[in-house]
Amino acid sequence: xxxxxxxxxDEAGIRELLVLTLSLRGYEVLEASAGDQALALIKRxxxxxxxxxxxxxxxxxxxxxxxxxxxxxxxxxxVVLLSAKGQMAEVKAGMATGAVAYILxxxxxxxxxxxxxxxxxxxxxxxxxx
Amino acid sequence: MAAYVGMPSLGWVAYVEIPIDEALAxxxxxxxxxxxxxxxxxxxxxxxxxxxxRWLIRPIGPLRLxxxxxxxxxxxxxxxxxxxxxxxxxLGNDFDMMARSLRQSVIDLQAEAQRxxxxxxxxxxxxxxxxxxxxxxSPEGRFLRINQQAIDMLGLVADEFIGxxxxxxxxxxxxxxxxxxxxxxxxxKANADPELHFRHFVQQIWPERRDLELFSTPVNASDxxxxxxxxxxxxxxxxxxxxRMKSEFVALVSHELRTPMTVIKGYVDLLLDxxxxxxxxxxxxxLSIVKNSTERLVALINNLLDLSRIEAGGIPLQLEPVDLRxxxxxAAQAFQPLIAGKAQNLVVDLxxxxxxxxxxxxxxxxxxxxxxxxxxxxxxxxxxxxxxxRPVGALLQVDVRDTGIGMTSEDMQxxxxxxxxxxxxxTQEVSGTGLGxxxxxxxxxxxxxxxxxxxxxxxxxxxxFTLPITLAIPEVAAxxxxxxxxxxxxxxxxxxxxxxxxxxxxxxxxxxxxxxxLIRKPSSADELARAMRGRGLGAKPPTEIAGSGALPxxxxxxx
Numbered sequence: 001x002x003x004x005x006x007x008x009x010d011e012a013g014i015r016e017l018l019v020l021t022l023s024l025r026g027y028e029v030l031e032a033s034a035g036d037q038a039l040a041l042i043k044r045x046x047x048x049x050x051x052x053x054x055x056x057x058x059x060x061x062x063x064x065x066x067x068x069x070x071x072x073x074x075x076x077x078x079v080v081l082l083s084a085k086g087q088m089a090e091v092k093a094g095m096a097t098g099a100v101a102y103i104l105x106x107x108x109x110x111x112x113x114x115x116x117x118x119x120x121x122x123x124x125x126x127x128x129x130x
Numbered sequence: 131m132a133a134y135v136g137m138p139s140l141g142w143v144a145y146v147e148i149p150i151d152e153a154l155a156x157x158x159x160x161x162x163x164x165x166x167x168x169x170x171x172x173x174x175x176x177x178x179x180x181x182x183x184r185w186l187i188r189p190i191g192p193l194r195l196x197x198x199x200x201x202x203x204x205x206x207x208x209x210x211x212x213x214x215x216x217x218x219x220x221l222g223n224d225f226d227m228m229a230r231s232l233r234q235s236v237i238d239l240q241a242e243a244q245r246x247x248x249x250x251x252x253x254x255x256x257x258x259x260x261x262x263x264x265x266x267x268s269p270e271g272r273f274l275r276i277n278q279q280a281i282d283m284l285g286l287v288a289d290e291f292i293g294x295x296x297x298x299x300x301x302x303x304x305x306x307x308x309x310x311x312x313x314x315x316x317x318x319k320a321n322a323d324p325e326l327h328f329r330h331f332v333q334q335i336w337p338e339r340r341d342l343e344l345f346s347t348p349v350n351a352s353d354x355x356x357x358x359x360x361x362x363x364x365x366x367x368x369x370x371x372x373x374r375m376k377s378e379f380v381a382l383v384s385h386e387l388r389t390p391m392t393v394i395k396g397y398v399d400l401l402l403d404x405x406x407x408x409x410x411x412x413x414x415x416x417l418s419i420v421k422n423s424t425e426r427l428v429a430l431i432n433n434l435l436d437l438s439r440i441e442a443g444g445i446p447l448q449l450e451p452v453d454l455r456x457x458x459x460x461a462a463q464a465f466q467p468l469i470a471g472k473a474q475n476l477v478v479d480l481x482x483x484x485x486x487x488x489x490x491x492x493x494x495x496x497x498x499x500x501x502x503x504x505x506x507x508x509x510x511x512x513x514x515x516x517x518x519x520r521p522v523g524a525l526l527q528v529d530v531r532d533t534g535i536g537m538t539s540e541d542m543q544x545x546x547x548x549x550x551x552x553x554x555x556x557t558q559e560v561s562g563t564g565l566g567x568x569x570x571x572x573x574x575x576x577x578x579x580x581x582x583x584x585x586x587x588x589x590x591x592x593x594x595f596t597l598p599i600t601l602a603i604p605e606v607a608a609x610x611x612x613x614x615x616x617x618x619x620x621x622x623x624x625x626x627x628x629x630x631x632x633x634x635x636x637x638x639x640x641x642x643x644x645x646x647x648l649i650r651k652p653s654s655a656d657e658l659a660r661a662m663r664g665r666g667l668g669a670k671p672p673t674e675i676a677g678s679g680a681l682p683x684x685x686x687x688x689x
Contacts (some may be wrong), residue, residue, distance in 0.1 A: 015395035024405050084388035106392035106428055108399050
């Protein structure tokens with residue numbers, strides 16, 4: 001089954017790069033360009049993974065992540081944060097929302113894809129065990 | 131009256147008798163005449179005597195008057211000019227001379243006093259015209275002098291302070307500063323050591339909010355006598371504001387730059403990985419050059435961001451005793467490929483008894499890596515690089531020496547400036563962001579160390595850095611958290627270093643980072659609490675002591 005990923009990023013150039021990278025690897029990618037839009041999309045579509053930019057209009061990536069964790073229906077969806085802010089405190093604040101990974105910009109698309117594949121694999125394994 | 135005389139040869143006596151009046155008549159006459167003459171002479175003598183006395187005394191009168199006038203402070207009396215032709219005239223002349231020289235002395239003294247008054251009022255005017263607030267305190271701690279700026283800026287009222295001791299005026303001082311206990315601790319340290327010069331940042335909260343830079347320095351007379359301590363307060367609110375703005379600007383720009391960099395780097399990577407289709411060798415080569423430049427640009431942005439963060443004091447420090455032998459060996463190991471690539475010879479020679487330093491190991495790796503990277507870049511193929519270390523007082527000095535292209539003394543002045551690269555032929559072939567040394571220095575300053583350089587063009591350079599030596603106490607092997615993370619906010623930090631002053635001051639500057647910094651290992655919780663209070667580090671009891679193995683743990687309780 002093809003994994004479905006929601007990509008939320010307000011910068012069109014980066015969003016397109018993410019969509020391209022993930023589509024090339026066979027994932028089904030759903031796009032959002034603002035936080036509130038992303039939250040609505042995720043609640044409707046229940047994707048296998050969410051890739052959230054931290055600095056977004058509407059809701060920030062952190063706010064979306066917190067909202068997802070707070071809702072039982074979406075709490076199980078793994079969240080990967082993407083940010084240009086790499087200070088220890090910023091990373092810690094990001095991880096404190098319950099995100100599973102924090103990827104710094106600029107990133108190497110291949111590395112990002114590997115990370116996402118690993119998270120999905122792990123999720124699939126633990127789902128099977130359950 | 132009768133008279134007789136015997137004449138034995140004749141056997142006769144001659145006898146004569148005459149009346150007494152007749153006999154004495156001539157005598158009486160002579161006596162009378164003599165009396166008259168005597169009277170006359172006496173009268174004459176008295177007359178002459180009086181005249182002579184009058185004549186003699188006459189000049190003494192003016193002399194007496196003049197003496198009185200001089201005694202009364204009137205030096206303007208003209209000369210007496212006594213012309214008696216004797217000792218009195220001499221006396222008069224001497225008196226005139228004395229009066230003249232007295233008059234001159236008085237004139238000189240008045241001129242001196244005027245000059246002194248003038249220079250004193252000039253000095254006072256200068257002190258009052260400076261933009262710094264100045265407070266001069268006697269060795270006993272009494273306020274001797276405050277200038278106008280101290281009155282205006284610090285809101286000091288002269289009557290409340292002058293002549294009073296620091297202790298007496300403490301209530302007034304206290305409300306002026308955000309961290310009065312810290313201020314007091316600093317002052318007490320200075321009191322204990324009259325020779326101490328120090329610089330300290332204080333936050334003023336009353337009557338206005340200001341960032342102040344305090345320079346405190348002993349004042350000694352030319353004969354070495356200790357006169358007191360001068361504290362100079364400079365308003366640095368604006369400078370600090372500008373610094374903050376600059377750092378924020380750099381951070382903002384760096385973040386903004388990251389977005390387009392992410393796009394460029396991402397697509398270049400996709401293309402080079404062949405994910406978007408195969409490319410010709412020429413296309414691949416061209417895109418590789420784009421990738422290299424992109425990576426350099428990313429490094430530059432990261433460095434800029436690092437530097438602005440360090441300068442803004444926003445880099446978290448994990449202080450712990452660091453074994454440089456291990457750290458430097460690790461950093462050197464990572465460098466081996468680059469060293470081998472230029473057939474260079476890297477010798478790391480740190481003696482076995484190299485003391486531990488108190489530092490952040492990650493930052494030390496960064497520092498050593500930066501210096502090794504420079505040595506590697508600027509040393510020609512086949513050259514040598516040595517890393518050595520030796521204790522210098524309370525610091526450990528590490529030297530990174532190379533046989534590189536070296537620098538002129540002019541270059542050396544700018545070498546720590548951002549984006550500076552020595553202007554000689556060799557450097558044209560070398561790539562770099564030009565920020566490495568600026569970052570290295572900023573990191574070292576944050577750690578209480580220093581970076582310096584010695585160099586000879588064509589011979590090589592030696593970059594040296596120092597870090598405070600720490601006592602090797604196994605109990606504090608655990609990392610000491612110095613961040614204001616919520617979970618560690620109330621963490622008391624025990625620092626064991628033999629160079630506490632510099633580090634503590636630096637940490638205090640980083641305001642809000644840490645709750646406590648201790649200098650010696652406290653033997654009990656009480657001592658810890660006392661020491662914390664003494665340093666103005668808040669009355670909150672520590673919830674946890676990092677590396678507290680040596681402390682009676684039962685006495686330290688979480689609130």
